[in-house]
Amino acid sequence: MTTFLRQLTSLTTHFIRVELANLERLLSPILFSTTILILFFFAFSPMDQEVFVKVYIAQTFLSMFFALQIGFARIFEPDDQDDAFTLLRTYKPIPEAWFLSKYIVITLFGVLVISSTMGLSIFFNQSINISVASWSVFLVAILALLGIAALGLLLSAMMLKADAKQILYPLLYFPLTTPVLLAAVQCSQEILINNMSLSELLSSWLGLLLVFDAIYIILSTLLFGELVKSE
Amino acid sequence: MSPGELLHLSGPNGSGKTTFLKIIAGLIAPDKGSISFHDTHYEYLDSESNGHYLKISAASNLRFWGKLKQHHLSNQQLDDELLTWGLSNPYISQKLAVENFSTGMKRKLALARVSLSSEKIWLLDEPILGLDEKSLNLFSKKLAKHLNQGGCAVVISHDLSPIRDSITRTLTFES
Amino acid sequence: MRESKDILAGLIGLVLVFIGWWYAFSFTPVDAQQGAVYRIIYIHVPAAASALGLCSLGLLVTSIWGLLKPSEKILQASRSWVEVGLIFTTITLLTGSIWGKSTWGTWWTWDARLTTTFLLAILLLAYLLLYNSLRQGKQRIRICSVLGILICVDVPIIYKSVSWWRTLHQPSSIIEQGGRTMDPAMYNALLLNIFLIAIFSTLLWMIRFKNLRLHDQMTQDSFEGVS
Numbered sequence: 001m002t003t004f005l006r007q008l009t010s011l012t013t014h015f016i017r018v019e020l021a022n023l024e025r026l027l028s029p030i031l032f033s034t035t036i037l038i039l040f041f042f043a044f045s046p047m048d049q050e051v052f053v054k055v056y057i058a059q060t061f062l063s064m065f066f067a068l069q070i071g072f073a074r075i076f077e078p079d080d081q082d083d084a085f086t087l088l089r090t091y092k093p094i095p096e097a098w099f100l101s102k103y104i105v106i107t108l109f110g111v112l113v114i115s116s117t118m119g120l121s122i123f124f125n126q127s128i129n130i131s132v133a134s135w136s137v138f139l140v141a142i143l144a145l146l147g148i149a150a151l152g153l154l155l156s157a158m159m160l161k162a163d164a165k166q167i168l169y170p171l172l173y174f175p176l177t178t179p180v181l182l183a184a185v186q187c188s189q190e191i192l193i194n195n196m197s198l199s200e201l202l203s204s205w206l207g208l209l210l211v212f213d214a215i216y217i218i219l220s221t222l223l224f225g226e227l228v229k230s231e
Numbered sequence: 232m233s234p235g236e237l238l239h240l241s242g243p244n245g246s247g248k249t250t251f252l253k254i255i256a257g258l259i260a261p262d263k264g265s266i267s268f269h270d271t272h273y274e275y276l277d278s279e280s281n282g283h284y285l286k287i288s289a290a291s292n293l294r295f296w297g298k299l300k301q302h303h304l305s306n307q308q309l310d311d312e313l314l315t316w317g318l319s320n321p322y323i324s325q326k327l328a329v330e331n332f333s334t335g336m337k338r339k340l341a342l343a344r345v346s347l348s349s350e351k352i353w354l355l356d357e358p359i360l361g362l363d364e365k366s367l368n369l370f371s372k373k374l375a376k377h378l379n380q381g382g383c384a385v386v387i388s389h390d391l392s393p394i395r396d397s398i399t400r401t402l403t404f405e406s
Numbered sequence: 407m408r409e410s411k412d413i414l415a416g417l418i419g420l421v422l423v424f425i426g427w428w429y430a431f432s433f434t435p436v437d438a439q440q441g442a443v444y445r446i447i448y449i450h451v452p453a454a455a456s457a458l459g460l461c462s463l464g465l466l467v468t469s470i471w472g473l474l475k476p477s478e479k480i481l482q483a484s485r486s487w488v489e490v491g492l493i494f495t496t497i498t499l500l501t502g503s504i505w506g507k508s509t510w511g512t513w514w515t516w517d518a519r520l521t522t523t524f525l526l527a528i529l530l531l532a533y534l535l536l537y538n539s540l541r542q543g544k545q546r547i548r549i550c551s552v553l554g555i556l557i558c559v560d561v562p563i564i565y566k567s568v569s570w571w572r573t574l575h576q577p578s579s580i581i582e583q584g585g586r587t588m589d590p591a592m593y594n595a596l597l598l599n600i601f602l603i604a605i606f607s608t609l610l611w612m613i614r615f616k617n618l619r620l621h622d623q624m625t626q627d628s629f630e631g632v633s
Contacts, residue, residue, distance in 0.1 A: 010298040014284075021286035021328065078284055081330075082337075087282030090256050090275040091299055154556070158549045163539040171532040172553070175525040176560050179567035186571065208570070212563065219559060223552045226473050227545075230257030260476075260544050 007093050011101035018078045019105060025074060026109060033067030033117040041124055049129060056132045057188045060121040064141065065148070065174075065181060067113050072152030073169040075106050076160055085160060088228075095225035099153065103217075106153055110145040114138070136198050137188045140206070144184035147213035148177045150220035157227050180216075183209040234351070234381040237374070237397045239388070242404030248387045249278060249356055251404070255385060256354050272300075273352035274345045278360065278387070281341035285330035289318055289340050292329060296344050304347060312343050315369060334361040342366075346373050353377060353384040359393055367393045412613050419609040426452075426602040430595040437592075443508045450501035451596060452603035453494045454519055457526060458565070460604050461491030462558050464611065469554030476547040482618040484554050488533050490611045494603075495527040518569035525564055529557045 019025060040059040047055055079085040088098070118141060122133045155172055159165040186205040190196040198206060232238060240248040253259045255266060256275045276282075283292050290309055297304040313319045316339040329337060338361045345353060353374075359367055371393035374384065378397055386394055430448035437444040464487035472480045502520045503513045514520070533553055540546040588596070 006301070007299065010295065014295045014298075017291065018284050018287055078286060081285045082283045083277060083280035084282045084284055086258060086277065086280070087275065087296075089258060090273070091296075092257075093299065151556075154552070158552060159536070161540060161545070162536055162549075164535070165539075168532060168535055168539065171528060171535070175528050175532075175564070176556060178525060179560070179563045182567045182571050208567065212567075215559070215563065219556070223555065226548055226552060 004094050004097050007097040008101055011093065011098060012104050015078075015101055015105045016108075019109065022078070025071075025077070026112065029067040029071040029109075029113050030116045032070055033063040033113060034120055036063040036066055037117065037121055037124060049127075052125070052127060052130060053132060053192045054189060056121065056125045057137075057185055057192065059125075060118055061141070061144075061181065061185055061188070063121070064114055064117045065177070067117060068110055068145070068148065068152065069170055069173050071109055071113060072106060072149065072156055072173070073159075073165065075102060075153060075156045080160055089230060092230060095228050096221055098228060099221050099224040102153055103150060106149045107145060110149055111142065114141045114145060132192060134188075134191055136191045139198065140184050140187045140191070140209070143206075143209050143213060144180050147180045147209070147216040148173075150213075150217040151176055154220040154224055154227075157224055179212050180209065183212060232352075232383045232385075234383055235378050236383045236399045237378055237394065238383075238385045239391075239394065239398045239401045240385065240404065241387075241401055243406055246404035246406050248404050252354055252356050252385060252387060272350045273354055274348045274350045275354045276341055276345055276356060276358055278357035281337045282344075283329045283337060283340060286328050288326055289313065289324045289329055289332075289343075292340065293344055293347060297347060300348065300350070302347065302349055308347065312347050316340070316343050316366070318343070335363060335366065338362055339366055342370060342373070346377075351382045353382065353386075355384060355386045355388075357387055357389070359388060359390055371396075412616065415609050416613060419606040422602045423606050426595075426599040430599055434592050434595045435589060440509055443505070446501050446505045446508075447592075448595060448599045450498060450505055452600040453497040453501065454523060455600045456603050456607045457491050457494035457498055457523060458519075458561065460607050461487050461494060461611075462526075462561055465491065465554045466558035469551040469558065472547050472551030472554070476544050476551070478542070478547070478622060479619065481547045481550055482622065483615055484550060485534070485537060486611050486615040486618060488530050488537075488554075489614055490607055492527065492530045492534075493610070494607065495523050495530065498523045499527065516568075516572065518565055518572055521568045522561060522565040526557070526561055529561075533557065 037059060040063065044055050044059070076085060079088065115138075118138055125132050152173060155169060155176075159169055162168060183205045187201055187209060190201055190205065191198075201207070202210075240251060242248055250259060252275075254261050256273065258275075282296075284295070290313070293309055293312070294304065310319060310324075313324045318324050318336065318339060323336075329340065332340065338358075342358060345355070345358075359370055362370065374386075374394060375397055377384065388394055391398075427448060431445060434445070436442050465484055468480055468484040468487060472484060499520065502523070506515045506520075507513050533550065536553060537546070537550055540549060
């Protein structure tokens with residue numbers, strides 16, 4: 001346990017340092033989601049009031065998913081540039097510690113992307129009659145992030161040495177994360193349109209979202225170990 | 232292999248020397264046969280890469296690798312090692328991102344990592360690529376010291392001059 | 407000769423499939439609402455069962471095995487399931503579109519089976535792309551095995567989530583209702599076709615697997631022949 005915690009701490013602090021050393025890696029996805037939001041807004045405006053909330057949810061979640069996908073796909077770039085990934089394999093860190101350290105970093109990054117995207121989307125979608133600002137919807141987005149971050153991290157490790165990963169990654173990432181997107185969007189619609197609370201949604205879409213998260217996190221942690229173990 | 236041994240892998244290009252070293256390092260599984268270790272901790276250096284995180288400094292890289300193996304490196308140890316490799320300038324060692332280093336400087340940093348490690352087994356693939364003459368002599372001394380202190384090494388090197396005196400055994404690969 | 411055995415196996419498979427269709431077209435009543443066009447169900451549903459059921463299960467088993475005991479042989483077995491699965495996902499989508507057009511007047515409907523099959527087709531294609539983009543070796547076997555497991559675990563999740571999403575927003579389609587209110591003769595014919603298509607899928611898999619093994623062997627032999 002001590003070794004696990006020690007490795008988790010050194011790996012996490014190191015990976016955070018590496019990410020902060022190159023702010024472009026954080027800024028690019030945020031700028032990308034902003035651009036996508038603007039494009040959506042142009043494509044959907046002007047909107048009827050009755051579809052306004054649904055379009056806001058669609059715009060926001062899709063922009064976040066696209067931006068997060070870019071961030072997830074690049075999570076191992078610093079490890080790949082001088083093949084530090086291979087060297088790390090020879091050091092034989094506990095695979096779960098390695099996975100969790102990257103997962104913590106990728107989740108922190110994801111929170112920043114979600115916060116900025118949702119904040120901007122609320123700002124763009126201001127309406128006198130309806131307010132789309134909701135902490136419950138923000139929490140739903142964070143819960144969705146927990147699941148897709150695990151899957152995104154695993155896919156990124158799988159494609160480290162693959163050709164054409166820029167096209168392969170989204171081809172795998174988007175279909176596999178469809179359940180999370182569906183659950184998150186349905187939850188958000190129930191919250192904003194039908195004024196349902198999070199506790200009421202626990203027995204339906206929110207509960208499903210939590211189950212998806214658990215499945216993806218456990219599966220990804222186990223399978224990551226298979227990818228990095230020494231021969 | 233025994234303490235103090237230097238096994239030199241020789242052979243023409245494409246004969247399997249690097250593959251063999253990677254098998255020892257646990258990066259590739261052998262199709263046949265097995266390797267058993269008394270001590271499974273080793274330092275590996277690849278021929279085509281150095282394993283650096285390019286956006287952070289030399290000192291940050293060395294501290295990270297040291298921490299991961301629980302080698303408690305003091306700042307003094309770090310500074311001394313970087314000094315021997317000519318990387319002691321505070322700006323170069325503490326501030327400059329490794330991506331700005333020359334090929335030779337990156338290799339020296341990698342050798343500093345190997346040297347700072349207390350692992351008994353060194354697995355080195357073309358360790359002297361890009362090194363100047365002074366660094367070649369330094370590497371030769373570091374290697375000899377490692378072997379004298381009971382370590383062993385498996386080395387691939389087309390240039391034998393820095394390792395010739397330390398070789399105890401040669402394994403020749405044929406095409 | 408190995409070749410003639412494979413040809414014979416393929417022919418037997420085709421004959422079985424035609425027997426199933428003949429039985430379905432000859433001994434089942436016409437549907438009261440849809441008329442004779444409903445009989446496309448005897449191709450559509452067995453193809454879907456093969457893609458979503460048998461091929462996915464085959465991929466899951468070979469992928470788990472690929473992690474436990476990695477070998478090129480088991481990877482080719484996985485790849486063969488992926489390719490056969492891709493054939494049957496395509497058939498499912500085409501027949502589903504035709505049925506949808508004749509029943510609903512639209513070429514596409516977002517019912518759970520079609521949507522899941524569509525996403526599965528993308529995932530299986532991506533599997534083959536990934537397979538071809540990685541170098542041969544134990545890492546490729548591991549990576550493809552991990553992906554195989556991911557796909558197989560995720561497909562039922564996708565199916566259920568789309569199914570629930572549909573339940574909330576749209577009435578069940580006739581495609582989904584059909585199974586529950588079927589005439590016994592139709593149901594038996596459907597089960598027979600599902601069974602016969604499953605045999606045909608397995609025969610296709612065996613032929614493709616042998617084909618890949620032979621290709622591998624030829625590559626290996628030509629390498630060893632190089633001095």
